Amino acid sequence: MIAGGVAAGMSAASRALRQNPEADVVVFERGEYISYGACGLPYVLGGDVDSFGDLIARTPAQMRARGIGVRLRHEVTGVDARARTITVVDHHSGRSTHEPYDKLLIATGVSAIRPDWAKTDLGGVHVLRDIPDGQAIEATISGGAKRAVIVGGGYIGLELAETLHCRGLSVVVVEKGPEVAGRMLDGEYQVRVRAELESNGVEIRCGTTVEGLTGKGDCVTGVQTDHGLIRADMVIVAVGVRPNVELARAAGARIGKTGAVAVNTRQETGVDGVYSAGDNTESTHRVTRRKVHIPLGLTANRMGRVAGVNMAGGDATFPGVVGSSIFKTFALGAARTGLTQTEADALGLNAASVDVSSTDHAGYYSTAKPIYVRLTAERGTGRLLGAQLVCQNHESVKRVDVVAALLHGRGKVQDLFETDLSYAPPFSGVWDVLLVAADRLSREIGRKQE
Amino acid sequence: MIAGGVAAGMSAASRALRQNPEADVVVFERGEYISYGACGLPYVLGGDVDSFGDLIARTPAQMRARGIGVRLRHEVTGVDARARTITVVDHHSGRSTHEPYDKLLIATGVSAIRPDWAKTDLGGVHVLRDIPDGQAIEATISGGAKRAVIVGGGYIGLELAETLHCRGLSVVVVEKGPEVAGRMLDGEYQVRVRAELESNGVEIRCGTTVEGLTGKGDCVTGVQTDHGLIRADMVIVAVGVRPNVELARAAGARIGKTGAVAVNTRQETGVDGVYSAGDNTESTHRVTRRKVHIPLGLTANRMGRVAGVNMAGGDATFPGVVGSSIFKTFALGAARTGLTQTEADALGLNAASVDVSSTDHAGYYSTAKPIYVRLTAERGTGRLLGAQLVCQNHESVKRVDVVAALLHGRGKVQDLFETDLSYAPPFSGVWDVLLVAADRLSREIGRKQE
Numbered sequence: 027m028i029a030g031g032v033a034a035g036m037s038a039a040s041r042a043l044r045q046n047p048e049a050d051v052v053v054f055e056r057g058e059y060i061s062y063g064a065c066g067l068p069y070v071l072g073g074d075v076d077s078f079g080d081l082i083a084r085t086p087a088q089m090r091a092r093g094i095g096v097r098l099r100h101e102v103t104g105v106d107a108r109a110r111t112i113t114v115v116d117h118h119s120g121r122s123t124h125e126p127y128d129k130l131l132i133a134t135g136v137s138a139i140r141p142d143w144a145k146t147d148l149g150g151v152h153v154l155r156d157i158p159d160g161q162a163i164e165a166t167i168s169g170g171a172k173r174a175v176i177v178g179g180g181y182i183g184l185e186l187a188e189t190l191h192c193r194g195l196s197v198v199v200v201e202k203g204p205e206v207a208g209r210m211l212d213g214e215y216q217v218r219v220r221a222e223l224e225s226n227g228v229e230i231r232c233g234t235t236v237e238g239l240t241g242k243g244d245c246v247t248g249v250q251t252d253h254g255l256i257r258a259d260m261v262i263v264a265v266g267v268r269p270n271v272e273l274a275r276a277a278g279a280r281i282g283k284t285g286a287v288a289v290n291t292r293q294e295t296g297v298d299g300v301y302s303a304g305d306n307t308e309s310t311h312r313v314t315r316r317k318v319h320i321p322l323g324l325t326a327n328r329m330g331r332v333a334g335v336n337m338a339g340g341d342a343t344f345p346g347v348v349g350s351s352i353f354k355t356f357a358l359g360a361a362r363t364g365l366t367q368t369e370a371d372a373l374g375l376n377a378a379s380v381d382v383s384s385t386d387h388a389g390y391y392s393t394a395k396p397i398y399v400r401l402t403a404e405r406g407t408g409r410l411l412g413a414q415l416v417c418q419n420h421e422s423v424k425r426v427d428v429v430a431a432l433l434h435g436r437g438k439v440q441d442l443f444e445t446d447l448s449y450a451p452p453f454s455g456v457w458d459v460l461l462v463a464a465d466r467l468s469r470e471i472g473r474k475q476e
Numbered sequence: 477m478i479a480g481g482v483a484a485g486m487s488a489a490s491r492a493l494r495q496n497p498e499a500d501v502v503v504f505e506r507g508e509y510i511s512y513g514a515c516g517l518p519y520v521l522g523g524d525v526d527s528f529g530d531l532i533a534r535t536p537a538q539m540r541a542r543g544i545g546v547r548l549r550h551e552v553t554g555v556d557a558r559a560r561t562i563t564v565v566d567h568h569s570g571r572s573t574h575e576p577y578d579k580l581l582i583a584t585g586v587s588a589i590r591p592d593w594a595k596t597d598l599g600g601v602h603v604l605r606d607i608p609d610g611q612a613i614e615a616t617i618s619g620g621a622k623r624a625v626i627v628g629g630g631y632i633g634l635e636l637a638e639t640l641h642c643r644g645l646s647v648v649v650v651e652k653g654p655e656v657a658g659r660m661l662d663g664e665y666q667v668r669v670r671a672e673l674e675s676n677g678v679e680i681r682c683g684t685t686v687e688g689l690t691g692k693g694d695c696v697t698g699v700q701t702d703h704g705l706i707r708a709d710m711v712i713v714a715v716g717v718r719p720n721v722e723l724a725r726a727a728g729a730r731i732g733k734t735g736a737v738a739v740n741t742r743q744e745t746g747v748d749g750v751y752s753a754g755d756n757t758e759s760t761h762r763v764t765r766r767k768v769h770i771p772l773g774l775t776a777n778r779m780g781r782v783a784g785v786n787m788a789g790g791d792a793t794f795p796g797v798v799g800s801s802i803f804k805t806f807a808l809g810a811a812r813t814g815l816t817q818t819e820a821d822a823l824g825l826n827a828a829s830v831d832v833s834s835t836d837h838a839g840y841y842s843t844a845k846p847i848y849v850r851l852t853a854e855r856g857t858g859r860l861l862g863a864q865l866v867c868q869n870h871e872s873v874k875r876v877d878v879v880a881a882l883l884h885g886r887g888k889v890q891d892l893f894e895t896d897l898s899y900a901p902p903f904s905g906v907w908d909v910l911l912v913a914a915d916r917l918s919r920e921i922g923r924k925q926e
Binding site: 033063065066069073074075076080081181185312322323324325327345346347348349350351352353354359361363388390391392393419420421422424425426427428430431432433434435437441442444445446447448449450451452453454456457458461 | 483519773795797799800801804809811840842843869870871872873875881885896899900901
């Protein structure tokens, strides 16, 4: 039995059945859609994806044809782990039933946080977590919205800023922290992200706290902040997510300090027969060895696979994460992996960083753009800790994955410097910016000639 | 004293001076230019780089201002390693002198191979190794050339095929082997490269051997092959390069089985005080531990740095290569690192490969293109051996560097599969094609659950 049918849940279902073709796999999904790429939602609104339907990797009919039971609008609301039964509410009928299980996966994901001021019936106020949210935003845009306020300058807010701007709306991003992308990048790199948005006509108001909404009739008309009123006929609330841990807690599973469900590397909660995977679940950071809650698509899919294999009698382990993430807004790509300097400092690590600017392609090549890299390592050991990249050829920041690969194996700065990266002028400089950064960082931390 | 002033030579000069600011560093360059990016030559002809001058990283005046002596059109023609003197011919005056040295770097690079049939005075017949070659090709194009034959289907030939086609010439590539890109990729991937060229209107004739040239007056008019005559008013000979080892041999240095100069990891030839670096020099392949001669820009620069540090009293070592290379022709990017299946077989390794096709971005994202990956590993150990990628978004094949980073550390397929790659729809699929390939290859070689 699988509670939750998006990334982790459906990955687990597929894997469980591959591991044991005789397994009786049933997925309960409280929403109307399964197996969709939530990360693609902004791109449907922006037109880079034709329709919400394109985000759906597999339909319930396809899953059923493969032998996986799918119950849409069925929510698992309770667990009796001793009796091995779950309580399932059918949102069609409102009826509630008890179902036995042998193994249970809790893949309940996260919910968008709605502060008190956002708990409103006013039209035009949205979050963006699932397909119905996206459809509601599309309806507001199509209904003639002209002024959008996005509350929250994280990556979803910034992706949406581009989307809505390109759809012709004026866009204001309101962020209570001192900068946008504050949880992802160090300060200098946050500034580059903000500059890209501002140069494209998006207004950014940092250090600004939302206090309420104004409305006329049943429509939102503005956002009241501690720095005044901002008129708006559309408000997107993108202030973060919280893991849906109620079901896990009901099952007796431990909730970690991160606020997400604690599991071992097999995605076991410690409650016999109960697994947890996906955005609602903690993972281990391979660089710090600490528990973290970094809900992202690949992590969720990977956890789901591991859980599915193990639930069906196999033996798989989740390798942990190194904190890789990436996003695009307008032409700009921003990526990070490992730790930022700020994060390393907060953990008490003896970390050093270098900042390097170069070009993403050979400097003389027509499409070359500046690329900015911060590389961070531990003094003394020379161990790589992390990297941050920003470039206006957005795809060029994907080279962050080279650092991710080295972090995975606890590589050193010297390993990065010595890596035989591919080179031709349309792809990079002869000394790729990562190599330049590694060279400088080696000298900075004094481990060059070890 | 440094013989050769392009990639390795100038890297060595800069590094030597940084290592020891008191060092007396003199570079002899037989040509007219130093410190230029030879890999950019096709892109000047194609217009992606404005002028040949843009390829020059540093002029002689700039180098002299930094305290590095530069003697253009001065060729080192002899060495007396016991007396520590070199013979230098000044091509301006034709005069020859002897100069003493303390440390000598031989960075004489490679020469384009000219088969007997290409040793001609006919106008319109070119190789492309240096800036004067590029200027001569430009003159032929500007002079009204209409039909180009490129002899040789390696990456330089294929880069030039795009260039000349875009300049309005009809282009025929003649390759004596069974396919283009034959030394770089396995067969299926060679075919994809050929298809890209053919679909853009370049004619490819494989299995065709050139027997001679035809001319009228002092201009070339055609290429005689074993499959008939091909009319041409321009012929580019791109059949490969050979290392310039004469000077090293004269110094008493050993020439390796690869045909290039043998050195240790400090770039020392074994002859006291004599170093060798760059395209004329062997390196060690980190995957096979064998000596190889893979002349490429990054390798040359890296070797030069190592030599420069050591010549000036420091201690640096060359880490070896993993055989990474990459090129673009038309929209297509092709990349490889490590070994192809063909190469692994030839070495007697127990290798397995999987082929995976996916999309470079999320499948539903507007700019997504098919991407084809072959991943190769050793059965039994699960050690990664290599990867090949082809995609019509050329930059998407740069992710080959993730595999290069893992090869550097002798990583396993499972390490690649477990790597926390960055994901957002404009950059990759949630399961990047490299992860999909690693997953399939793990199963193929039966090391999945180790």
